[in-house]
Amino acid sequence: MKNLICGLGMASSVVVALAPAVNAQKPITDIQLLETEAGLKIQLISPVAIADVTETVEGNQLIIEILNAQLDGILEQSLLSEPNRGIASVSFSQQPNNILRLIIEGSRFAPFVDVITDGTGLVVQILPDDLEDEDLELIVTATRTEEEPDKVPRSVTVISSEEIESQTALNSNLSTILGKLVPGLSTGTETSSNFGQTLRGRNISVLIDGVPQSTNRNAQRDLRTIDPSAIERVEIIRGPSALYGDGATGGIINIITKSGAGQPFVSRTEIGTKFSLTELDNSFGYTLSQSISGSEDKLSYAASGSLTTSNNLYDSNGDLIPPTPTLQGGLGDVETLNLAAKIGYDISETQNIQFNFNYYNDSQDSDLGLTFQNFFPTLERATAIPGLELPDQPDTENIVLNFAYTNKDILGSRLDGQLYYRDYSTRFYPFAQPVNSPPFNFLPIQSEVESEKIGGRLDIETPLSKDESLEVLWGVDYDYEDTSQPVDIFDPAAVFFSNGLVFNPVGISILSPPLQQSELGLFAQLNWDVSDSFNISGGIRQEFIGIELDDFTTILGADVGGGALDYDATLFNVGAVYAFNDEVSLFGNFSQGFSVADVARVLRTAAPGFNVEDLRPEAQKVDSYELGIRGNWDKFQASLTGFYSFSNLGSTFGTTSLLDIVRDPLRVYGLEADLRAQVSNQVALGGTLTLTQGERDTDFDGDFDTDSSSFVIPPLKLTGFVEFSPTDKWQNRFQVNIVGDRDAEANGVIFQSVDGYVTADLISQYETDFGTFQLGIENIFNTDYFPITAQAFGGFNQYAGQGTTVSLKYGFDW
Numbered sequence: 105m106k107n108l109i110c111g112l113g114m115a116s117s118v119v120v121a122l123a124p125a126v127n128a129q130k131p132i133t134d135i136q137l138l139e140t141e142a143g144l145k146i147q148l149i150s151p152v153a154i155a156d157v158t159e160t161v162e163g164n165q166l167i168i169e170i171l172n173a174q175l176d177g178i179l180e181q182s183l184l185s186e187p188n189r190g191i192a193s194v195s196f197s198q199q200p201n202n203i204l205r206l207i208i209e210g211s212r213f214a215p216f217v218d219v220i221t222d223g224t225g226l227v228v229q230i231l232p233d234d235l236e237d238e239d240l241e242l243i244v245t246a247t248r249t250e251e252e253p254d255k256v257p258r259s260v261t262v263i264s265s266e267e268i269e270s271q272t273a274l275n276s277n278l279s280t281i282l283g284k285l286v287p288g289l290s291t292g293t294e295t296s297s298n299f300g301q302t303l304r305g306r307n308i309s310v311l312i313d314g315v316p317q318s319t320n321r322n323a324q325r326d327l328r329t330i331d332p333s334a335i336e337r338v339e340i341i342r343g344p345s346a347l348y349g350d351g352a353t354g355g356i357i358n359i360i361t362k363s364g365a366g367q368p369f370v371s372r373t374e375i376g377t378k379f380s381l382t383e384l385d386n387s388f389g390y391t392l393s394q395s396i397s398g399s400e401d402k403l404s405y406a407a408s409g410s411l412t413t414s415n416n417l418y419d420s421n422g423d424l425i426p427p428t429p430t431l432q433g434g435l436g437d438v439e440t441l442n443l444a445a446k447i448g449y450d451i452s453e454t455q456n457i458q459f460n461f462n463y464y465n466d467s468q469d470s471d472l473g474l475t476f477q478n479f480f481p482t483l484e485r486a487t488a489i490p491g492l493e494l495p496d497q498p499d500t501e502n503i504v505l506n507f508a509y510t511n512k513d514i515l516g517s518r519l520d521g522q523l524y525y526r527d528y529s530t531r532f533y534p535f536a537q538p539v540n541s542p543p544f545n546f547l548p549i550q551s552e553v554e555s556e557k558i559g560g561r562l563d564i565e566t567p568l569s570k571d572e573s574l575e576v577l578w579g580v581d582y583d584y585e586d587t588s589q590p591v592d593i594f595d596p597a598a599v600f601f602s603n604g605l606v607f608n609p610v611g612i613s614i615l616s617p618p619l620q621q622s623e624l625g626l627f628a629q630l631n632w633d634v635s636d637s638f639n640i641s642g643g644i645r646q647e648f649i650g651i652e653l654d655d656f657t658t659i660l661g662a663d664v665g666g667g668a669l670d671y672d673a674t675l676f677n678v679g680a681v682y683a684f685n686d687e688v689s690l691f692g693n694f695s696q697g698f699s700v701a702d703v704a705r706v707l708r709t710a711a712p713g714f715n716v717e718d719l720r721p722e723a724q725k726v727d728s729y730e731l732g733i734r735g736n737w738d739k740f741q742a743s744l745t746g747f748y749s750f751s752n753l754g755s756t757f758g759t760t761s762l763l764d765i766v767r768d769p770l771r772v773y774g775l776e777a778d779l780r781a782q783v784s785n786q787v788a789l790g791g792t793l794t795l796t797q798g799e800r801d802t803d804f805d806g807d808f809d810t811d812s813s814s815f816v817i818p819p820l821k822l823t824g825f826v827e828f829s830p831t832d833k834w835q836n837r838f839q840v841n842i843v844g845d846r847d848a849e850a851n852g853v854i855f856q857s858v859d860g861y862v863t864a865d866l867i868s869q870y871e872t873d874f875g876t877f878q879l880g881i882e883n884i885f886n887t888d889y890f891p892i893t894a895q896a897f898g899g900f901n902q903y904a905g906q907g908t909t910v911s912l913k914y915g916f917d918w
Contacts, residue, residue: 559583
């Protein structure tokens, strides 16, 4: 409630008249910035009283204008050389008509101030309590309750809306954005699929406001379900976690959508364009977004809509990149529509309800197809060819409805409840199978994953001591999902003789059978602040998963008996944080995650007479150990983490036998680091390090002698950036992304080699009185490269990365 009240106070535009107007000009002989116990104080010295003052808020800036005032013997300047106590900068300047302007910019929000006039000038006291609130960052994903990041005993990365907005000057694909910012996360695939993008070498669980985006028939498009313009922040938990249930063997990405602004009404409009510098022809794409938000008394609201189009994509040589290079989905010739809304209401000082809605549609419309491998079996670069005739092209539609209730004091405990519904479908590019591989009897097919999910969560946080140093969080999760994968079947002759361009539908069938999955999780998590410098936490989760399938007939005509499968898992976590001082802390943890096999996927090629109940796959359980150190000073932040994870079982099935699960023991280990240094008020620099290795014990002899695939274990990743702000209104960022070499080896034979590459980007933003202009140049040096996933696929699916592209955006508030 305090944050809401402060936000309302800071974000509203207020005109304050401190005394009757005095028309006589007032000389300002000195302006001083003083640091006191009460906070920062600005002293304006004048031989006469100053009374005519107005205050206005613009974004995170508080603008104070003093009427009938003139600088006397002092020059315009900035009073703050580096950020201090939540204040990014303080500057003053002389304006026309004898107006003196004082601008106080907060690090995150416009500050709250007291303006005091006396006979010797004016005092602007920046209120310290509000500064402390502004600097206090809370996260919810790591512990399922609000917590300061420094008290969480594991690796956490928070990407703010400002960082996301800056990166969208280059690219609006969330997979690409996060790949450039998050240590431990492999680089983006540069397609609409996140297949091949892992976190610490394992699978990612993606949530939107706590609502799971995965499907049990994994479509691998979880990061392509919401537009970045609707995102407030992204919280990434690096490493396995069972806090939110199945799937997070590598970590969790929780996308938090935007809420109502702390002022009655805010509206923002943005328009932009993006094009290729290596080939302008048909490369122009466009974006348009509109958002409104506000809060009044007990009500808060936010709504937004965005429309983004892309056209032809070109590599560094000016050659076309296929719109769907790996059959998993692409980014060329795509139209993306996102509609979002969130409404909150404070029932009382302790109770709040919130409803949010998000609709996302990603649809492709292209006349470009992918070179058919039958005609070019040795092709080593994906090539786009015109003439595609496909009735229903790849698309994704995602609808999320979410209702949340919070009671901060119910019998001394805090209760958070959530109910959600998700309706999802995604259509792939046709699978026109080459003649040398007959799993679907040489039938060209196009599948669509359809999923409906309903669920809920209940969290109760109960203090166990009077000073609340010992607390337990306990609760229950439940969700139910209904999934199917129908297919269209095409005329094989038309596909073959058109070089994979003409797809004439001749029938429909089922690829993966309709499947119902229910998941129940019971958990308890204990948190103990042993002292001001030492914190211990630990918990347990019991998971129950049931899968049911009816009798069905495969696409090849095999009759398969239905049945039920049951899974259960008990998972633990324990961790501790020790703070050496206010800046440096050491943390360590043991955690477990788990994942179930993709049952529907393997059953699509079941033999006649097979029964589902004959299939008894075990859940994959991952044990993870982590040790790290982090420091947070005024001008320097850094962290270094080492991790190791181990699993006895895989969660996919073998290719030679239906009943074989890939049970190879797998270990993954590595190092992660990130740092940021504020060199001066104008210059900041930093970067990240991701070093991951993974090996399999294929013959179960205790020797991990086979490297994991490059689809899951990425090469070395280094990122770096330099930010330069010549003025308060002009910000620039130059960033570099370095991918190393990797040769995956098995029995002395190298497979899935990855050749490293280096790309660089430039972002420039300039704020004016009538809006903000953004320039983004991606791959500024026009590097010719293949993304990691493209190299892992190889052959005719090996697509090139985009050459130099330019984005221009203009946005304004009204």
